[in-house]
Amino acid sequence: MRMERNTCVHCRLGGRMEGDFTGKDVYGKHFAPKDYLKMYYSFSKEDGTQENRALTFYLQKFHKTFTVDGVKGDTLIDIGSGPTIYQFLSSCGSFREIIATDYTDQNREEIKRWLKKDPEAFDWSQVLKYVCELEGDREKWVEKGEKVRSTIRRVLKCDVTQVNPLAPLVVAQASCVTSTFCLDSACKDVTTYLAALKNVGSLVKPGGHLVLLVALGASFYMVGQHPFFCLYLEKETVDRAVTEAGFDILWSEGAKNSYSPIHSDCKTVYFLVAQKRIKV
Numbered sequence: 001m002r003m004e005r006n007t008c009v010h011c012r013l014g015g016r017m018e019g020d021f022t023g024k025d026v027y028g029k030h031f032a033p034k035d036y037l038k039m040y041y042s043f044s045k046e047d048g049t050q051e052n053r054a055l056t057f058y059l060q061k062f063h064k065t066f067t068v069d070g071v072k073g074d075t076l077i078d079i080g081s082g083p084t085i086y087q088f089l090s091s092c093g094s095f096r097e098i099i100a101t102d103y104t105d106q107n108r109e110e111i112k113r114w115l116k117k118d119p120e121a122f123d124w125s126q127v128l129k130y131v132c133e134l135e136g137d138r139e140k141w142v143e144k145g146e147k148v149r150s151t152i153r154r155v156l157k158c159d160v161t162q163v164n165p166l167a168p169l170v171v172a173q174a175s176c177v178t179s180t181f182c183l184d185s186a187c188k189d190v191t192t193y194l195a196a197l198k199n200v201g202s203l204v205k206p207g208g209h210l211v212l213l214v215a216l217g218a219s220f221y222m223v224g225q226h227p228f229f230c231l232y233l234e235k236e237t238v239d240r241a242v243t244e245a246g247f248d249i250l251w252s253e254g255a256k257n258s259y260s261p262i263h264s265d266c267k268t269v270y271f272l273v274a275q276k277r278i279k280v
C-alpha cells in the first residue's frame with residue numbers, strides 16, 4: 001500500500017512512541033538479542049565493504065580510552081551490557097577482572113553463549129580483527145578473543161533504577177564502570193536518568209573512571225519489528241548528570257548518527273570519559 005511505504009516509523013506506530021516507556025517486563029518478553037545483534041552489530045556487507053560506521057566509532061573511542069590514554073585498574077564493571085562484547089575488546093588488557101551485567105536473562109545468556117564458544121553464539125570475529133588492527137596486529141584476533149573470555153569473570157543481573165544496581169549482591173567499588181546505550185533505554189524521564197547515573201556512579205571508587213556511550217536526540221529504536229523507547233537526551237543533560245553524580249568530565253566526543261532512520265531517530269552517538277572526584 002503506497003501510503004504505508006511513505007509514512008515514517010513513528011506514524012506507522014500510530015505515534016505510540018512518544019512517551020511510551022518500554023518497561024522492564026517488556027524487555028524481558030520482547031527483546032530479541034539475535035535480531036538486535038544482526039541489526040546493530042553486523043560489521044560489513046558480504047563483499048567486505050565496511051559499512052558499520054557507528055560501531056567503528058565506538059571501537060575507536062574505547063581504543064583511545066584504554067589502549068592510548070591508559071585507563072586501567074583492578075576491576076571493570078559494565079552496566080547494561082546487552083548481548084554484546086565489543087565494549088570489552090580494548091579494556092580486557094587493562095583490567096584484572098571484568099564483570100558484565102544486564103537486566104534481561106536473554107542478554108546475559110547471549111554473553112555466556114559467546115564465552116562458552118557455543119556455535120550458536122554471535123560471530124564477533126570481524127570486530128575482533130578490527131580492534132586488533134587498531135592495536136597494530138590484525139592477526140592477533142583469536143588471542144584477543146581468548147583474553148576477553150578469560151577476563152570476563154562474572155555475568156550478573158543489574159537494575160540501574162536500584163540504589164545498588166547489583167543488589168542483592170554487594171560488590172567492591174570498581175576502578176572503572178562502563179555503560180553503553182543503557183541508561184537512555186532504561187530510564188523513563190530525566191529525573192530517573194539523574195538518579196540512575198548516581199546509582200551507577202556509586203559503583204566507581206574515588207579517582208576511578210566512568211565511560212558512557214549515549215544516544216542523543218533519540219526517542220525510539222527498533223529491534224526487528226519491535227519498537228523500544230529511548231529517553232530523548234541532549235549533550236548538556238548528560239554532562240550535567242555526570243557532574244552531579246560526582247564526576248569531572250575528562251573528554252567527550254559525539255558522532256553524527258549513521259543508523260537508518262527506520263532503525264532509530266537517534267541524532268548523535270556520544271562517547272564520554274569522566275573521573276570520580278576524590279572527596280577531601
Ligand SMILES: Cc1nn(C[C@](C)(O)C(=O)N2CCN(c3cccc4cnccc34)CC2)cc1-c1ccccc1
Nearest residue numbers: 080082103159160181182185186215218221230264266
Ligand atoms: C544500539 C543500542 N543498544 N541499546 C541497548 C539495548 C538494546 O537497549 C539493551 O540491550 N539494553 C539497554 C536497556 N536495558 C534495560 C532495560 C530496562 C531496565 C534496565 C534496568 N537496568 C539496566 C538495564 C535495563 C537492557 C539492556 C540501545 C541502543 C540504541 C538506543 C537508541 C538509539 C539507537 C540504538
